[in-house]
Structures are given as C-alpha cells and as structure tokens.
Amino acid sequence: MSETRPPGLGEFRLLVSGPEHPGLSAAVSGALAEQGADVVRFDQLTPAAPAPADHAGPTSYLRAAFRVEEPGTGVPLVEQALHELLDGKGMTWTISDASAPKRMIILASRSDHCLLELLWRHRRGELAAEIPLVISNHRDVQAGVEFFGIPFVHVPSGGEDKSASEAEILELVRGRADLVVLARYMQVLSEDFLRAIGAPVINIHHSFLPAFVGAGPYRKAWERGVKLIGATAHYVTPELDAGPIIEQDVARVDHTYGPKDLQKRGAYVERAVLSRAVQAHLEDRVVSRDGRTVVFE
Amino acid sequence: MSETRPPGLGEFRLLVSGPEHPGLSAAVSGALAEQGADVVRFDQLTPAAPAPADHAGPTSYLRAAFRVEEPGTGVPLVEQALHELLDGKGMTWTISDASAPKRMIILASRSDHCLLELLWRHRRGELAAEIPLVISNHRDVQAGVEFFGIPFVHVPSGGEDKSASEAEILELVRGRADLVVLARYMQVLSEDFLRAIGAPVINIHHSFLPAFVGAGPYRKAWERGVKLIGATAHYVTPELDAGPIIEQDVARVDHTYGPKDLQKRGAYVERAVLSRAVQAHLEDRVVSRDGRTVVFE
Amino acid sequence: MSETRPPGLGEFRLLVSGPEHPGLSAAVSGALAEQGADVVRFDQLTPAAPAPADHAGPTSYLRAAFRVEEPGTGVPLVEQALHELLDGKGMTWTISDASAPKRMIILASRSDHCLLELLWRHRRGELAAEIPLVISNHRDVQAGVEFFGIPFVHVPSGGEDKSASEAEILELVRGRADLVVLARYMQVLSEDFLRAIGAPVINIHHSFLPAFVGAGPYRKAWERGVKLIGATAHYVTPELDAGPIIEQDVARVDHTYGPKDLQKRGAYVERAVLSRAVQAHLEDRVVSRDGRTVVFE
Amino acid sequence: MSETRPPGLGEFRLLVSGPEHPGLSAAVSGALAEQGADVVRFDQLTPAAPAPADHAGPTSYLRAAFRVEEPGTGVPLVEQALHELLDGKGMTWTISDASAPKRMIILASRSDHCLLELLWRHRRGELAAEIPLVISNHRDVQAGVEFFGIPFVHVPSGGEDKSASEAEILELVRGRADLVVLARYMQVLSEDFLRAIGAPVINIHHSFLPAFVGAGPYRKAWERGVKLIGATAHYVTPELDAGPIIEQDVARVDHTYGPKDLQKRGAYVERAVLSRAVQAHLEDRVVSRDGRTVVFE
Incomplete structure (x- = not known):
C-alpha cells in the first residue's frame, strides 16, 4: 500500500538495511526529529533467519516516510546525521524525494498485456513515474503506446547476434532511466548489458518461480x-530467472485448460504481478x- | 505475523493510538532507547481518513516490540517516560509482557469446529494464551475439550430467560479472563452481561458482514x-453483529451448493478467521x- | 472456462432448465445423437435446494456444446425433437450458434476501467461478441473507445428528468443488441426502460452484494x-442491486486504506468480475x- | 463439490475415460436410461490438448452419478451394456456404489495436522470412507487417533533398511484398503512396496510442485x-514427487517469515489440500x- 496521504512537496522516503544493532530505530527517528x-x-524489523551457521547474523530493515518543512536545508542535515550514524557499520541507506517521479523505461515484445497495464495505471496516476520511452522489437505495440502519448522506439532484436540491438538499447537507456521494466520482453539480456545499464531491471516471468524456469512455462x-x-x-541478475523475487501470484485452473488457455488466463496474473512489483519499487x-x-507494505 | 523471534523473558509490546502529533515515533523510540x-x-502510521468534516482529524497508531535486559527496572522507567510523553494528549497506550500469556476463556455451543481449532492451535504453541476454562451450553463438546486437558463447565442456556445462565457464566469468567472468545456460541449476550464481563469479547459471525446480519446467514x-x-x-458490542471487525475471509461456492453445503464449506472459513483474529489479539x-x-502485521 | 476447442462453423450450445424429471440427459443426448x-x-445437474415447503421442487439444468456437420438441416431437426421432448413440461431451452457472435452494447460513465477492460479483452479475442456501439454520458472516454475502432455516441444524462436520455438510448439500442453491459454506468435505469430494452442487462456493482447496496459503497x-x-x-432487475448474481470476487485491504484507496483497489476487482460475467454470458x-x-464452467 | 443430494441406497457413480468418439454421451446415457x-x-468433456504430434489425439472423460431403483438387477444390466459399448475401444471405466464407503488406511509420522484433519472431517461425515486403521512410525499421534475411536498400529521405520517395516505395513494394508493416504508420512516408499500395495496411494507434498521437490521444501x-x-x-508413483497432481493451493507469506514460520503457515495449506484431494477421490x-x-467438480 502506498503512503496514506498524497505525496506533496517535501515528502521523502528513507530505506536502511544492514546488520542488526540495538538503538537503530531510536537513532534514526531521533535524527529525523531533530530536523523537525x-x-x-x-x-x-529484523526478520527471522536460519541459524548463524550459514548466515552472518540477523539483518535489520527500516523504512521511514517523512515530511520536511524546508527540504532544502532539512534533508541535507538528516543525511549528514545518517552518515555519522550508519556509515562504517555495514549499513546501506538511501533517501528518495517522493515528489520526484522515477524515470521508467519499458521494454516489450509482441504481447502487450503487461505493457498496456503499466501505461494504463500510469495514466490513472497509480505509478509515480515518468515514462520517457517504450522500446520494442515489434512494431505491433507502437500504436497502443503512442495512444498514451509515450514515445516509442523500434529496436529489432537482430537474430542470433544480439550485440547490436543491445548496444542500441543501451544508447537509449543509459543515463535516462532510474528503472528498466521488461514487460514480457522475450529476449535474454547478456551479462555485459546488465552490467552496463546502470539501473535496476524488473522482469515478469510467466510461472510461479522456481517452477518452470526458462522458455515455454505454460506448456511445461x-x-x-x-x-x-x-x-x-x-x-534481473545474470543467472536466468534466478534474481530476487519481488511479487508472485497464482490463478486456479483445471483440466479443461489446454496450454493456450493457460497462457490466456496467465496473462491476467502476469500484468497484475508486474504492476504491483513496479509500484512497490517506485514507492521505495x-x-x-x-x-x-x-x-514494505 | 507474530514477532520474528520467539518471545523470551523480557520481551514487551507497546501499543499507542491517538491524535496525530509530530515527533511521536522519535519520542517513543527515544524513551525506549534511553532504557536500553x-x-x-x-x-x-497515520491511516488516511475522509475529510475532517465528520472526523476529528488523523489518528496515529504505533506498535513497538522490544526487549529489556532488566525488565524489573527498565519497564517501569519506560512507562514513566510514556506517562509524561503521552498522557494529557488524548493518547491511549498499553504495555504487555510477551512472556505472560493472556487468560482466554472460550464459550461454545454444539458446533465444535471453531472450538477444536482454537484448542488444537493452542496445543501446537501457536496461540500465546492459557485456557483456564471452556464453557458450553451443550455437553456434546465436553469430551473433545477434556481430551486437550482443558477444564469444561456445562452451563445450560436456560430458555427464554437468560439472566440465570448469564449470571453463572459471569461468576466463572469475571476476574479470570483477559479475553473471552465466542467460538460459535449461539446465544445473544445481553448488554448488562457485556458491561459486567470485564474483558474484550471476540465473536465469529458466519457471514461476510455487514451482509447477512443475525440468524441463518447461510440460508440467506x-x-x-x-x-x-x-x-x-x-x-462484541451491544449492537448485534456491529462491533469492530478484526478479520474476514471468503470461499468460493457455486450453484451446486445447497444451504447445508454452504454451512459445511463455511465452517472452514469460520475456524480460520476466528483463529487469526484471536492470534492477532493475543499478540497485541x-x-x-x-x-x-x-x-498490525 | 470456454469450450476446449475453438468454436467453428457448426458449433452450437444448448441450455435447458426446468423441473427435474428422470431421463432428461438420455432424452436430450439421444436427440443430439440422432442428428449425428x-x-x-x-x-x-440438479442442485440441492431447501425443503419443498417454500420451493416447488428440484430444478434441473443442462448444457450441451455440440457440433453438427450440416447445421442447416441438423439443428432444425434437433430443435424439433426438443420441442417434442421438453415443451409442456415447464422446461425452458435455447440453442445458440457459437459461430454467431452476440451483439453487445456497452454503457459507461466517466470511469473507464471496466469499459477499457472489455474492449481490450474483446480485441484479444476473448469475448465472443461484436460491439456495435459504446454509449456514455461523458465525452472523457470517447478517445479510448475510438482507439479500439468502436463507434461512440455521447448521450448526456440530462439531470433530474432522465426520460429524454433514456429514450435516446433506447432508440440506439433496441433491436441492435443481444446484451447490454453497464460498465460503471452511474445512472439508475427506470423500470420502463428495462422493460423496453429487449435484451438482458448486466451491471457491475462496486461492492460485495448484498453488503453496501446503492451509492457510495467504498465510503460505506x-x-x-x-x-x-x-x-x-x-x-439488472427493477429493484436496485437485487438482480441475480453472476459473479463476485474480493480483494484484501487493511487499515492503511482510506476511502479513495479502497476505490482504486476495487477498480481491479470490478473489471475482472464484470469481464468474467460477460464472458460467461456470451459463451451461453x-x-x-x-x-x-x-x-456452467 | 459432492453430489447435491445425500447418497442413499442405490446411488452409483460411473467414470469413463478414453479416446474421443462421437456419441459417447448418448450411448452412455442411453444405457442408463434403459435401466430406469x-x-x-x-x-x-474432451479437454484441449497440444497438437497430435506428441499426443495420441483427444481424450474424453465422462462421469455420471445416478440412482437405480433395484440396484441388484439394474446395475449389472448397465454394466453389461457398458461392456458392449466401451470395451475394445481403449476406454477405461468403473462403476462405484456410493453407499459403500471406501476403506481408507492412513500412514503418518510425527506431524499430526494432516492426520487429525482427516479424522475430524471423517467424524463430521464429510469423508465417505471407513478408516480401519492408522499406522505411524511414531507413538506421539496414538492418543489423538484413538480419541476418534480409530485403531492405531505403531510400525517403527527401522532405520536404513526399510524392508522390514515395509513388509509389516504391507501385511496390515494389503486387501484391507481401497485407498492409502500418506498424511505427512516422512518415509520414501520403495517401488516394490508401491507395486505390492494394491490400492492407490495419495501423498501430500509440502510445496507447490514441481518447485522444491524432495526434502526440506520450506527451507528451500x-x-x-x-x-x-x-x-x-x-x-504416488515410483518417481519421487512426480505423480499426477490432484489438488494444489498456496498461502501468501512475506519477508517476516523465517523457515519455521513458513512451516507453521504451510501446515494449514497442507491439511486443506490433502483433505480436498482425498474427498475428491472418495467421491469418485x-x-x-x-x-x-x-x-470433476
């Protein structure tokens, strides 16, 4: 669930993770309070984890959504306090400005159900992003994209050797996206590409992973x-369909469904799951x- | 979801609610930090609410689960700090000792599915309560209760005039329960009884309220x-089936279900919903x- | 679930309902077999029902999907056999040609989520209908409709007196629709209108009926x-929100949702429920x- | 869903499967009608299937629940007709007497949630079976079984060499069971055992297969x-966790769940899924x- 009131000028979100240490919430909320x-x-929270034998110890996670009257001075002072508090303790943290929508570039192929769902939710104001570009290796989806007033670029996938098409996409994306979404983009991206892209990449896989990794999951x-x-x-990580899971869901089917019926039914699960994952990412x-x-809910 | 690590000696839970005011989380976590x-x-969080026209303004809710090395001295000091912080601002708050199981008395009638589910989850260690007593207006459930080693008392419902049976139940419950659970107890309790009982009462209603208030919901x-x-x-509040909702769930049915089939199917929803609500209450x-x-999750 | 193989020329669907009588399936399938x-x-099936005190006795329902090599001669002969078998026994029956898409006219207001979902599923080939027209009392949805190549007509709702706008809609719909769908059409239709329209009307109500009948269900x-x-x-029947239910579904929400959040979340349930109901109707x-x-599944 | 009216003397169920052939429903229902x-x-139905390249052609499935006034003469005549109709066409068929409960033997280990759920549903009259015996390799579950009035036999699992314990179980089961249910029986059964047991065996696996085959699925x-x-x-088939799936379900979890929390939460899914599968089997x-x-529903 998103914040319970509309983000206005001066609303920020802090995310922290790292080794458990006592007083984390007090230290962080104290730093926030000091800046008003x-x-x-x-x-x-500090989720349960198996015995320390194979894990380094409990990890704590913290998220705060807060408003600052004078962002220009208040937030830098919060940041300075957090540097002092958290750096050098193995903690990772970021502060995002809720009023600055993330730039999201979408890659799609011929199937448009996930792509259109994102564009439609975006138009309804439910995805806090701007979409500078949609890229596809098929022209079929162009009219649908342009109907929403979003620029479209066609990059053919280029057969066996994908290096040219990947280079072209990199050129379009690098430095212009805070998030890349693969909305049923049916090309496997190379490790080099992922290293160079400079933004997190979210993919939708059409199965309940880890069942049915790879191609043809509905048939399987x-x-x-x-x-x-x-x-x-x-x-997305270099290993196929093995990256950290953000969201999953299922639908009930029965013996009357052939492989094509599974695919049709599955499309509704895919678009919902991808949208919820993208929304969660965009809301930090x-x-x-x-x-x-x-x-975080 | 319960706390992520087993509650041990010295684990406590704080619940706070009241009019929104800035610095609440800082003040509370500061007070906690100060006592180590x-x-x-x-x-x-401060949930969204409709326009202030009909509501007094946003309400904030806070829950903290924390451990104190020396509960005997630490917790009183936390309490003292919270008195100073929160009293006089319209805030309500409680601190519970997670290692002190609440006393839960269950009332049931002839249908035993909700009752047995609670006893069974209790035996598995999933309900942090002790159950001093089960009371029923039917002897049918006695053997099932006693199999779990729980004392059973039969209080006949007494026909039209319920005052005698209510008095008998009050005698058994008052001062001996932190929570009373109506596990398909098919008697409407009087306003006097509810005022006198001195503990919150949780009921399970066999419909998706507010649809089908009152008797015979499956037939309806x-x-x-x-x-x-x-x-x-x-x-439970004096108004029938109108008290604050803790948990709800549904199951899909179709045209092949007659009223009796709905009742059978519904029993599985009832026992799950009641158990989850009771667990949430017991975990503060x-x-x-x-x-x-x-x-809170 | 739709038929398990694509409907081709010569596929038909028979629906029968009426008082239970032995030999119904044999008689019907015999008549089908005789025509090859x-x-x-x-x-x-003959669903369970409460005691005959308040009901006239069990009702049987039958659905058959069948293919006939020579529809032009085979189907009339099947129909003749069914007349002899079923008429005069209180049975109701219809035969539909699966290759003849039903004509579906959609009425909408400003909210377009249900409307666009229907148009989008139609374009994907998942709704076996032709859509001659979309009518709305708001111009906002016009561009979205026309993008799908569907004719659009704007009929303003006309304030207090709806008779003029209802007459205009009747003019557009009567004789041109096998089904009318109210895709969040926020006007209550008069009894006269419903009597005159000459086609079944499906509505989506934004609550789990019978809870929250009437206006403002998310606020309630x-x-x-x-x-x-x-x-x-x-x-739709003359009594508000009281007609026979075709499909229902729910989504989980929590205390962080304000009324507006419920409305946003609910939109996804509404479009899915309406689409499934429309699909079931279109597939007889x-x-x-x-x-x-x-x-029938 | 079970039959819509209580099975009485003289209710039977027919199951047929085999290569599609026209007139199947007419032939079968004709044979039933002839015997009154x-x-x-x-x-x-004839479910959709992928192209015939790898499959032998469509398969048809038929189920009929019917009542015969004089079972002693009527059913044998139906059977004779079906022999003539279906044998020699690759069709498989069975007729079961709905009034003759199947004999179900349950094997369990220490975890009793699936076992008790079956016994409890059985006592409520929701599983049309008699349970001559529960076998376990742990004495922990004995009292719970005997509370339901069901005989209990302890067969220790016997360490590495399971042949002795398997032989003992075979002795107890062979010829005395129409169905064997593994209600979280944590021993892998040998191929020899499965060949000798002479009844179908239903197992519950604690994951959404084919994800997490084998041991420790919650940890995985x-x-x-x-x-x-x-x-x-x-x-159950000789290949581990690879037999035909009867029923599956899932529950939502989140990052606060450690492996033990997953196991606790999963127990509720396991007992529901196993019970529904067993019920479906018992109702033919x-x-x-x-x-x-x-x-079939």
Missing part, C-alpha cells in the same frame, strides 16, 4: 498437470539484499 | 445466490478505536 | 471497517431462474 | 525468497490418465 521531520510512517505447466498457474516479478518499498527482498 | 530497550519491531446467502461465502471475527497487534480496528 | 451431433461437452465499506472489498456482476454458460443463476 | 436410472449429475522456499508457499496432493471424482488428472 513529520514522520508519516515508520517501519523497522500443462504437461505437469498443475492446478494453479502463476507469475513472478523479480529483479523494496529492499533487495542477499538474493531476497523485503517489501 | 532493544527494538525488535517498530511500526507507526443461498437465497441471494451469492458466489462467495464469508466469515467475520469482530469485537490489534487496536480498536472509533468502531474500526488497526491490525 | 458430436458432443464436445455435456453437463447436467471504509466506515464499517471491512477487511475485504468486493464487486458483484448481476443481471449462464442460466438465470428464480432470482439465482447457474454458471 | 435417474441421472443426478452427468458431465462429459525461504532461501529462494518466494512470496507464496504451497502444498500439493498427488498420487478423479480420473488419472497419462500422468495428469481430471477432477
């Missing part, structure tokens, strides 16, 4: 005779650490 | 031809205010 | 503090009788 | 960071063919 920050929401699901089909939104509610995510 | 409290979880659901049936756990995750509840 | 019909799917849901919100698709899977529906 | 059978429910689920956990009921609603199941 009005805390709208504050969540701090039919063959296995599952009674539910699913979709998984995750951050996701922390990814050690291959897993914490998604 | 180790904060396991900290949640503070069948007549209306609904495609989902539901159950609602709520705190529920705040009830202005006829509505906040249920 | 290839039965793709055959469902017959917020006030009652429900933990799930819902939507209901039903056939719904029988409405005695204020309740049977929806 | 009163058909309560009749379902026939935690490591992968999934947002839903699941359970799968399937017929499951056909297993080519590694997949058809589950």
Whole structure:
C-alpha cells in the first residue's frame, strides 16, 4: 500500500538495511526529529533467519516516510546525521524525494498485456513515474503506446547476434532511466548489458518461480498437470530467472485448460504481478539484499 | 505475523493510538532507547481518513516490540517516560509482557469446529494464551475439550430467560479472563452481561458482514445466490453483529451448493478467521478505536 | 472456462432448465445423437435446494456444446425433437450458434476501467461478441473507445428528468443488441426502460452484494471497517442491486486504506468480475431462474 | 463439490475415460436410461490438448452419478451394456456404489495436522470412507487417533533398511484398503512396496510442485525468497514427487517469515489440500490418465 496521504512537496522516503544493532530505530527517528521531520510512517524489523551457521547474523530493515518543512536545508542535515550514524557499520541507506517521479523505461515484445497495464495505471496516476520511452522489437505495440502519448522506439532484436540491438538499447537507456521494466520482453539480456545499464531491471516471468524456469512455462505447466498457474516479478541478475523475487501470484485452473488457455488466463496474473512489483519499487518499498527482498507494505 | 523471534523473558509490546502529533515515533523510540530497550519491531502510521468534516482529524497508531535486559527496572522507567510523553494528549497506550500469556476463556455451543481449532492451535504453541476454562451450553463438546486437558463447565442456556445462565457464566469468567472468545456460541449476550464481563469479547459471525446480519446467514446467502461465502471475527458490542471487525475471509461456492453445503464449506472459513483474529489479539497487534480496528502485521 | 476447442462453423450450445424429471440427459443426448451431433461437452445437474415447503421442487439444468456437420438441416431437426421432448413440461431451452457472435452494447460513465477492460479483452479475442456501439454520458472516454475502432455516441444524462436520455438510448439500442453491459454506468435505469430494452442487462456493482447496496459503497465499506472489498456482476432487475448474481470476487485491504484507496483497489476487482460475467454470458454458460443463476464452467 | 443430494441406497457413480468418439454421451446415457436410472449429475468433456504430434489425439472423460431403483438387477444390466459399448475401444471405466464407503488406511509420522484433519472431517461425515486403521512410525499421534475411536498400529521405520517395516505395513494394508493416504508420512516408499500395495496411494507434498521437490521444501522456499508457499496432493508413483497432481493451493507469506514460520503457515495449506484431494477421490471424482488428472467438480 502506498503512503496514506498524497505525496506533496517535501515528502521523502528513507530505506536502511544492514546488520542488526540495538538503538537503530531510536537513532534514526531521533535524527529525523531533530530536523523537525513529520514522520508519516515508520517501519523497522529484523526478520527471522536460519541459524548463524550459514548466515552472518540477523539483518535489520527500516523504512521511514517523512515530511520536511524546508527540504532544502532539512534533508541535507538528516543525511549528514545518517552518515555519522550508519556509515562504517555495514549499513546501506538511501533517501528518495517522493515528489520526484522515477524515470521508467519499458521494454516489450509482441504481447502487450503487461505493457498496456503499466501505461494504463500510469495514466490513472497509480505509478509515480515518468515514462520517457517504450522500446520494442515489434512494431505491433507502437500504436497502443503512442495512444498514451509515450514515445516509442523500434529496436529489432537482430537474430542470433544480439550485440547490436543491445548496444542500441543501451544508447537509449543509459543515463535516462532510474528503472528498466521488461514487460514480457522475450529476449535474454547478456551479462555485459546488465552490467552496463546502470539501473535496476524488473522482469515478469510467466510461472510461479522456481517452477518452470526458462522458455515455454505454460506448456511445461500443462504437461505437469498443475492446478494453479502463476507469475513472478523479480529483479534481473545474470543467472536466468534466478534474481530476487519481488511479487508472485497464482490463478486456479483445471483440466479443461489446454496450454493456450493457460497462457490466456496467465496473462491476467502476469500484468497484475508486474504492476504491483513496479509500484512497490517506485514507492521505495523494496529492499533487495542477499538474493531476497523485503517489501514494505 | 507474530514477532520474528520467539518471545523470551523480557520481551514487551507497546501499543499507542491517538491524535496525530509530530515527533511521536522519535519520542517513543527515544524513551525506549534511553532504557536500553532493544527494538525488535517498530511500526507507526497515520491511516488516511475522509475529510475532517465528520472526523476529528488523523489518528496515529504505533506498535513497538522490544526487549529489556532488566525488565524489573527498565519497564517501569519506560512507562514513566510514556506517562509524561503521552498522557494529557488524548493518547491511549498499553504495555504487555510477551512472556505472560493472556487468560482466554472460550464459550461454545454444539458446533465444535471453531472450538477444536482454537484448542488444537493452542496445543501446537501457536496461540500465546492459557485456557483456564471452556464453557458450553451443550455437553456434546465436553469430551473433545477434556481430551486437550482443558477444564469444561456445562452451563445450560436456560430458555427464554437468560439472566440465570448469564449470571453463572459471569461468576466463572469475571476476574479470570483477559479475553473471552465466542467460538460459535449461539446465544445473544445481553448488554448488562457485556458491561459486567470485564474483558474484550471476540465473536465469529458466519457471514461476510455487514451482509447477512443475525440468524441463518447461510440460508440467506443461498437465497441471494451469492458466489462467495464469508466469515467475520469482530469485537462484541451491544449492537448485534456491529462491533469492530478484526478479520474476514471468503470461499468460493457455486450453484451446486445447497444451504447445508454452504454451512459445511463455511465452517472452514469460520475456524480460520476466528483463529487469526484471536492470534492477532493475543499478540497485541490489534487496536480498536472509533468502531474500526488497526491490525498490525 | 470456454469450450476446449475453438468454436467453428457448426458449433452450437444448448441450455435447458426446468423441473427435474428422470431421463432428461438420455432424452436430450439421444436427440443430439440422432442428428449425428458430436458432443464436445455435456453437463447436467440438479442442485440441492431447501425443503419443498417454500420451493416447488428440484430444478434441473443442462448444457450441451455440440457440433453438427450440416447445421442447416441438423439443428432444425434437433430443435424439433426438443420441442417434442421438453415443451409442456415447464422446461425452458435455447440453442445458440457459437459461430454467431452476440451483439453487445456497452454503457459507461466517466470511469473507464471496466469499459477499457472489455474492449481490450474483446480485441484479444476473448469475448465472443461484436460491439456495435459504446454509449456514455461523458465525452472523457470517447478517445479510448475510438482507439479500439468502436463507434461512440455521447448521450448526456440530462439531470433530474432522465426520460429524454433514456429514450435516446433506447432508440440506439433496441433491436441492435443481444446484451447490454453497464460498465460503471452511474445512472439508475427506470423500470420502463428495462422493460423496453429487449435484451438482458448486466451491471457491475462496486461492492460485495448484498453488503453496501446503492451509492457510495467504498465510503460505506471504509466506515464499517471491512477487511475485504468486493464487486458483484448481476443481471439488472427493477429493484436496485437485487438482480441475480453472476459473479463476485474480493480483494484484501487493511487499515492503511482510506476511502479513495479502497476505490482504486476495487477498480481491479470490478473489471475482472464484470469481464468474467460477460464472458460467461456470451459463451451461453449462464442460466438465470428464480432470482439465482447457474454458471456452467 | 459432492453430489447435491445425500447418497442413499442405490446411488452409483460411473467414470469413463478414453479416446474421443462421437456419441459417447448418448450411448452412455442411453444405457442408463434403459435401466430406469435417474441421472443426478452427468458431465462429459474432451479437454484441449497440444497438437497430435506428441499426443495420441483427444481424450474424453465422462462421469455420471445416478440412482437405480433395484440396484441388484439394474446395475449389472448397465454394466453389461457398458461392456458392449466401451470395451475394445481403449476406454477405461468403473462403476462405484456410493453407499459403500471406501476403506481408507492412513500412514503418518510425527506431524499430526494432516492426520487429525482427516479424522475430524471423517467424524463430521464429510469423508465417505471407513478408516480401519492408522499406522505411524511414531507413538506421539496414538492418543489423538484413538480419541476418534480409530485403531492405531505403531510400525517403527527401522532405520536404513526399510524392508522390514515395509513388509509389516504391507501385511496390515494389503486387501484391507481401497485407498492409502500418506498424511505427512516422512518415509520414501520403495517401488516394490508401491507395486505390492494394491490400492492407490495419495501423498501430500509440502510445496507447490514441481518447485522444491524432495526434502526440506520450506527451507528451500525461504532461501529462494518466494512470496507464496504451497502444498500439493498427488498420487504416488515410483518417481519421487512426480505423480499426477490432484489438488494444489498456496498461502501468501512475506519477508517476516523465517523457515519455521513458513512451516507453521504451510501446515494449514497442507491439511486443506490433502483433505480436498482425498474427498475428491472418495467421491469418485478423479480420473488419472497419462500422468495428469481430471477432477470433476
């Protein structure tokens, strides 16, 4: 769930993660209070984890949404306090300005259900982003994109050798995106590309991962005779379909569904799962650490 | 979800609610920090509400789970600090000792599915309560209760005039319960009884309230031809089935279900919904205010 | 679920309902067999019902999807056989040609989420209908409709006296629609209008009926503090929000949702519920009788 | 959903599967009609399947629930007709007497949530079976079983060499069970055992198969960071966790769940999924063919 009141000028979000240490919430909220920050929401937790044998110890996560009367002076002072508090203790933290929408570039192929859902939610004001560009290797989706007033660029996928098309996409994206979304973009991206892109990449996989990794998951699901089909939104890492999961959901199916029916039914799960994951990311509610995510409500 | 680590000696939970005021989280976590409290979880929020025309202004809710090395001295000092911070500002607050299980007395009638589910979850260690007593107006459930080693008392419902049976129950309950659970107890309790009982009362209603208030909800659901049936756990207030809702859920049904089938299917929803509501209450995750509840995860 | 193979020339659907009588399935499938019909799917059931005191006795429902090699001669012969079998026994029956898409006219107001969902599913080939027209009392949705290549007509709602606008809509719809869908059309239709329209009308109500009948259901849901919100698709009858329910669903919400958040979240339930109800109707899977529906899977 | 009216003397269920052939429903319902059978429910379908390249062609499935006035003579005549109709065409079929409860033997280990759920549903009259015996390799569950009046036998699992314990179980089960249910029985059964047991075996696996095959699925689920956990009921085949799936379901979890929390939460999904699968089997609603199941509603 997003913040409970509309973000206005001067609303910020702080995300912190790192090794558990006592007094974290007091230190952070003290630093906020000192700058007169009005805390709208504050969540701090230390999730359960298996025995320390294979893990380094508990990790704490903290998220605060707060408003500052004079952002120009207040936020730098909060930041300075956090540097003193958290740096050197293995903590990672960011502060985002809720009034500055993230730049989100979407890549799609021929299937447009995930793409259109994002554009439609964006137009309704439910995704706090600006969309400078949609890129696709198919012209089929162009009219749909342009109807929403979003610029469209066609980058053919280029057969076996993807280096040219990847280079072209890099040129378009690098420095212009805070987030890249693969909205059923049916090309596997190279490790080099992922290293160079300079922004987190969210993908939607059309199965309940880790079941049915790779191509043709609905066909595989039919063959296995599952009674539910699913979709998984995750951050992309070099290993195929193995990145940290942000959101998953399923739908009930039965024996009357052939592989094509599973695909049709699954499309509705995919678009919902991807949208919810993108929204959570845009609202600074996701922390990814050690291959897993914490998604604040 | 319960705390993420097992409650041990010296773990406490603080619940606060009241008119929004800036610096609440800082003040509270500062007071905790000052006593060396180790904060396991900290949640503070100010839910959205309609325009102030009909509401007095935003309300803030705060929950903290924390550990104190020396509870005997630490907690009183925290309490003293909170008195100074919160009293006189319209704030309500409580601190509970997580290691002191609440005393829960259960009232049931002939249907035992909700009752047995509570006893079974209790035995598994999933409900942090002790159960001094189960009271029923039917002897049918006695053997099932005693199998779990819980004392059972039969109080016949006494026909039209319930004052005698209510008096008998009051005698058994008053001063011996921190929570009373109506696990499909099919008697309407009088306003006098509720005033005298001295503990919150949780009821399970076998419909998705506010649909189908009162008796015979499955029959009414069948007549209306609904495609989902539901159950609602709520705190009991004098007005029938109108108290603050803690938890609800539904199950899908179809045209093949007659009224009796709805009742059978519904039993599984009822026992799950009641158990989750009771668990939330026992873990000090529920705040009830202005006829509505906040249920911390 | 739709038929398991694509409807081709010569695929038909039979729906039968009426008082239970032995031998119904044998008689019907015998009549089909005699004409060389290839039965793709055959469902017959007699749902449970309360005691005959208040009901006239069990009702049987039957649906058959079948293919006939020579529709021009085969289907009339099937129809003749069914006349002999079923007429005079209180049975109601229809045969529909699966290759003849129904004509569906949609009425909408300003909110376009249900409307666009229907148009989008239609374009994907998931709704077996042709859409001759969309009518709205707001011009806001015009561009979205025309993007899908569907004609749009603006009929202002005309304030207090709706008779002029209803007459205009009747003029546009009568004789041109097999189904009328109210996709969040925020006007109550008069009894005269419903009598004159000559086609079934499906409405989406933005609550889990029978909870929150009438206007402002999300505001009412917020006030009652429900933990799930819902939507209901039903056939329209003169009594407000009381017609036979075709489909319902819910979504989980919590205390962080204000009334506006409930409305946003609910929009996704509404569009899914309405689409599924419309699809079921278009595939001749719904029988409405005695204020309740049977929806074949 | 079970039959819509209580099974009485003379109610039977027919299950048929095999290569599609026209006139199947007519032939079968004709044979039933000829013997004066009163058909309560009749379902026939030919599910969609991928191209015939890798499959032998469409398969048809048929289920009929019917009542016969004089079972002693009527049913044998129906059977004779079906022999003539279906044998020699690759069709498989069975007729079961709904009034003759199947004999179900349950194997369990220490975790009793699935076991007790089955016993409890059985006592409520929701599982049409008799339970001659529960076998466990742990004495912990004995008192719970005997409370329900069911005989209990302890068969220690016998360490590395399971042949002795398997032989002992075979001795107890063979010829005395129509169905064997593994209610969280934590021993892998040998191929020899499965060949010798002479009854279908249903297992509950504590993950959403095919994800997390084998031991420790909740730990694996935690490591992968999934947002839903699941359970799968399937017929047991020699290949581990690869048999035909009867039922699956999931529950939502989040980052606050450690592996032990997943296990606790999962227990509720397991017991529901196993119970529904067992109920479907007992009501002759499951056909297993080519590694997949058809589950009639």
